[in-house]
Amino acid sequence: MLIAAALSALLALAVLGVAAGAEMWRHRLVYLCCMIASLTLLAGGAKHLGQTPGTGPAIILPIGLPWMAAHFRLDNLSALFMVVVNLATAAASAYGIGYCSHLPEPRRVTPFFPLFLFGMNAVLIADDAFMFLVAWEFMSLSSWLLVLADHKNAENRHAAFVYLVMACFGTFCLLTCFGLMAGGEGAYSFPAMRAAKLDGVAGFLVVLLALLGAGSKAGLVPLHAWLPLAHPAAPSHVSALMSGVMTKVALYGLIRILFDLHGHVPWAWGAVMMVIGGITAVMGVLYAILQDDLKKLLAYSTVENIGVVVIGLGLAIAFKGSGEKTLAALALVAGLYHIVNHSIFKTLWFLSAGAVITATGERDLGKLGGLAKRMPWNGVAALIGAIAISALPPLNGFVSEWLIFQSLFKGPSLPHWAMKFGVPVVGAMLALAAALAAACFVRAYGIAFLGRPRSKAAAEAHQVPASMRWTVALLAGLCVVLGAIPVTITDALSHVVTPLTGVQFAVSADLGWPWLSPVSSTRGSYSGTVLVMTGAGLCVITLLLVHGFGTTRVRRADAWDCGHKESIPQSQYTGQSFAQPLRRVFCASIFAARESVDMPDPGDNRPAELKVRVIDPIWVGLYAGIGRVVDFIADLVNRIQYLTVRRYLLMMFGTLVLMLLVVAVRQSQ
Amino acid sequence: MGAQTSYDIAHLIGATVLMAGFSLLYQRRLFAVLNTFAFQALALAAAAAWQAHIQHAPHLYVTAGIALIFKAIIVPIALHWLVEQLGIHKNVETAMSIGWTMMAGVALVTLSILLVLPVTANATALTRESLALAMSVVLLGLLMMITRRNAVTQVVGFMALENGLILAAVSAKGMPLVVEISVAFSVLVAMTLFGIFFFRIRERFDTLELADLETHRGDRQ
């Protein structure tokens, strides 16, 4: 009931947002209410999350398909995602209170923001295909409008276009997928679909379409193309939600279909998903390393993390498909854990990016630098976020990757040769992605927040409003907590996976709190808690020893830099130069990355230039290709518009004669 | 006289209408086309009258009258007048050579017979035969519309098509008056509209060549 109230409140807020007009305080009020609503939903979700698995509370409204009212239900899975979603939305709303006054046209954001929140939450609680898709499209629609918030920029319009078309593609895939599960007579409610038995081909198609549909929303390679375009285009607090949360809602859809509605997916699909996930992870992070636009970089890093999660999910399916329920549960827990984590640190980073843009007006890494000194709060928060997202202990990112690795190492125990040989490869991909992610965020943080300012704007950066600082600080705190007490989280998650895998399971089975021992204590274990305490202890001891034996004197001086005396900040490493070694090693083949030096002749005093050319194979090959085909056919078809009446009559005549012939033939049979 | 003879006569007249349709395709000169059309209308009137006689359906005489007066007399004369007025040059521009057109016509007739004969096994022979004939006439009229470039010939083609329709209608036993009304109605309106159109077209394009008429063709980029 509380949840229903909060949701309807969100709808009302949209109207209020329209009415907000020019006064900024009204906009602030809307965001404040959004935050309260999100917190309510968060509470509602959390309250149900703890409860024992089973069919949760349901509501039936007399809307939707006439012969089948709209069903809503909150079970454990929905509850978990509701927590994930509304944690981020609460943060983003709070952030918006301060941020909305810095937007070019707040009136194009405030009304749609609550709708976006509503859409995402509605997807989670929908209990029939129609409502699910309505909410799903509603989510796309509202976010599309948010992407168009800064509509005067042609790039944004292009991004919005690609986004909406891809969203429609995804919806059609899901739509047909549901249609297949519902059957010709249209039994669209989820319980009916669970009951339905799918034959081989139908089962195959369902999984395929679910992957295409949810995958295109989540940003699986090669369906990711819209994501790095659309996410940066939106205002930062919206980008945070699109990247940090909306992709998770897509994954929710995937889990809902593959683990719940379809139920018994063959293990081979798991293997396929793992490969897709691995490719997505590596490609995503490679893209990210090449980006100079901070928000694009973050968007691509989202692609990478989605890939990581999908590896976990695929593993779970492979285990479940071969009857290894406990391991399936483990892999699923790992995947869900990573979902939770990513939603937090990606939101954190996008909000920090928003703060950077607010403070400097720049998104280009090449124009930033030294912000850690001028914006200490965001400096610290972003650093924590960077460590977490690079999967380094003792923060949360590492825990989930550790769990995924642990379950991955169990993969070869399956009887299928494909798994025995495939899993190590996927493992290598995952490891590669993790290491590259670290490189990517050293680059991002080091260039944006450290070093000397590369532009006047960066040099004059100022603190951002309090609400924008507190939210990031809060999220950073969460990163630490989720890393320090992993067992508490995994126990909560095991409630969720029990109904999906049909096995009671706890990650900390035989060592108990605070030890994560996935399979058995001798199988390799991890305790963030102990590690944090010991590590902190050792650092303190080091500090004491050093200060005990040595001096504590510090002298400020110019940088030594091997004796080069220079004061031009441009001599620092830029994003591109930092990426160069990685580009040469990894991107030469995949992205056909080429460098060409333009060296002026002696006496010519124009500066030398180093040009880098990178080709996105997927965009050029797939999307541009489709565009070309459509254009070509459209040109052909368009000629029909310019014929004479006589020719149109000819077409008519032809149709008639053709049909008569058809009838003649069919009659003769 | 026996039913057999009445059938034969009906078919004879129907066949005449069809033949007229063929010769419409065959004509190379505009006035000849008009005359042939007048002849076809005449034959149609005869068919209608004959049907009225053997079906004992007096209202069909009305149809016959309409066909006779409007189609056989007024329309051809009006078209003659138009051609003179607008100084359209007198021979027919074909989009497809006469020979091919005739062959296509034959093919269409075969098709319609092929379609109709198996159909009305239990319907009266009368209906069946004239249905085949009527359908052929309709198709021939359409064929004429698409193989002739000139507006007048297209109008004639359209009229021929309608002749086919009426032939079908009259030979459908006991089909209510509503059909004749509608036909007369449509012919009438068609005429007036064509009149208005030619008037406007003359105003604006001073030609009747469709090719000129469609220079714009909508939505040129």
Added chain:
Amino acid sequence: MSAIVWQLLQIILVVAVSPLITGWVRLVKSRLNGRIGASAFQPYRDIYRLLQKEAVVAHSASWVFRAAPYVTFGSVWLAACIVPAFTTNLFLAQAADLIALVALLGVARFWTALAGMDVGTSFGGLGASREMMIASLAEPAMLMVTFSLSLISGTTAPAQIIAFVLSGGVGIEVSLGLALAALVMVAIAENGRIPIDNPATHLELTMVHEAMVLEYSGRHLALMEGASMVRLTLFMALIGGLFAPWGMAQPGDGAVAVLVGLGAFLAKCFILATALGVFETSIAKMRVFRYADFLGGALLLGLLATIFLYVSEAV
């Protein structure tokens, strides 16, 4: 209870012996170069001297620059405490496994790289970007080694692996050899030894690790140096422990066994350090962009190691 004692012993041990090991490597190298060289204990003196000096910090540096040495040293130290050196009966043995070990080294690298970029000099950035490139290949390779070991022994915890090897559960296996080779290559890269990097050089274009710590001085430099020394020890303990665990004390063994373990550990370090010295003098440093081939090789070896398991299973 004993676990905690031995753990404390190891915590002290790793810090205590690493300068000596580094010193020994240098001594061996200088002897092979025909120089007399400084005594093996020189590093202790160096570190003490550095501690006495005041730390110079660039104007442009932020707090990250000053925090980095402590975090780096702390995390490497922590990592070194996890690898069983002389006994597997360690308190922290359950707190982290090989994956966590790799990650802890990652933390150290992460902070060092950031510190390199913090001052805002071109060399710092150069070092950082090269270091991350190297790491992006070394880490996966190391994880592949972990993978194959865990497939052989069924666990990722070093203590358990060692126990498994000691229990004679494993004979001579192709994949073990491959894993060892991969691990050694990774170790070379991670410690910035020739042919990947030259700890002694200050020739700008060839240095990687040194470029990052270029701006450090005084106690900060001491910590950075110390960190790399401990890292070297760590890897020796790891290689020695995983692939030649003989003499390692087990849970339940008494003090004697532990003493034996200690001896064995020092012996292993001595042998490995000598080998390293010889190796480094005998080969030349690589061009930067050939690292990829070297480490890619390591990665593939790791992968092969896992795959060979099934081959040997299959036959």
Added chain:
Amino acid sequence: MIGGFTLLPGFDNPLLWILGVPLGSAGFLAVLKDWRVATWVNVAAAVVTFISSLLLIHVRPEPTRLLFIDDFNVYLVVLTAFVGLTTSIFSAAYIARESEAQRLSDLHLRFYHSMYQAFLFTMLLALTANNTGVMWVSVEAATLTTVLMVSLYRTREAIEAAWKYFILCSVGIGLALFGTTLVYLAAQPVMGDGADAMAWTLMIKQAHRFQPDLLNLAFVFVLVGYGTKVGLAPLHAWLPDAHAEGPTPISAVLSGLLLNVALYALLRFKMVIAANGSTLTPGPLLVVMGLSSLFLSAFMLYRRGDIKRLFAYSSIEHMGVITFAFGMGGAVANFAGLLHMTMHSLTKSAIFFAVGIISQNLGTKRIAAIRGLTSSHPVLGWGFVLAVLAIAGLPPMGVFMSEFLVLSSTFARQPLLAIPLAIGLLLAFGALVARLQSMAFGEPPPHSHAHGKAGPLSTALALTPLWVHMLLVLVAGLYLPRELVAWFQNVARILG
């Protein structure tokens, strides 16, 4: 011989008013001099018609020899009367602005209003006719009236469009008549001579005894004939130009109503065929026509530079989808088809309202010249966005529900047919969204109010119908009245 039939309805019968009022007012408007009064007489007549059509929802009059009301045509009658009403309101504002722009003489305006009512009359007659012949006559008459209105502006383009429209539709309608005759021939041996053999209500009962082969033949002619008026590709050629060149209110009713009426005629014949049972199934023909229309219009959308032609082609696309749905048949698909007919006519007429105002305000129909509407005219702009999104099939608007049902049910039965359908829809969607973004967003052109001389009142008047329609579509997307659903399901069953 005619089972208890009377020829005409009595005065208590709403049908009389529904048909009488437009006919009478058509005559009255023809002689009315002042166009300002005429606009309001026009509205008033539409109001009366609409109110009396509402009575039908509860009073179901007995079928007469000429007219009848059943589950199928009742909602179409109400819909037609409603859209006729809203359009007349819109046209009041539109005409006011046009005459300011001096584009139409008083004579033209008188003619326009008279024809508008005549057009409504013919459509309502076609919907309520209980006789194939009468239906045919009224569809023909509808064509003639619209031809006259399309050529209203006397521009070269308008004349040409009207010419094209007239020729193609006359030929089409001729073929439809032939089909009608054939159906009579099929019925006559069973039902005896005369009007009984043309009355829907009686034919349905006896259809199973008809000549199946004749019905097959008849359906081909009916399909090509009425299909031309529905605008199914490749018979569609008249539609875009006729929509583009006539006055916008006419475009609205053409798209919103006339296409539905033609489709209704087609479906009536399909009912007879379905009731017969032993004919060849017409499904495949419909499906093919539907898909061809969908694809042709989808690709055409990418090349349109004229905003009215753009949406004319989108009408073709939706007619294609509807035809496809009926071609698939089955309870779900037929329901979807009926729903889609309703939603499309509401949404598309709303879009044409918006387009009318836009082209009047900006003084152009070129898409390239229309930019940043949401900035320059917020209320209009957002209404336009909402309408186009609705027609593109995005929830929570009604079109989504029908597309959802068509696509999912088809995929469950004939995956190979659903895939092209989905691709076609996606293509059209892309084209529409691209155009929408370029028109509704971005930097508005300088002094885009130059042509918007009209007062706020007439603007408000012009905007109301748009928003009313959108509101209905929005509600229908989430909630459908029980009666409507019952009718739809009943009809869906009969359609087989």
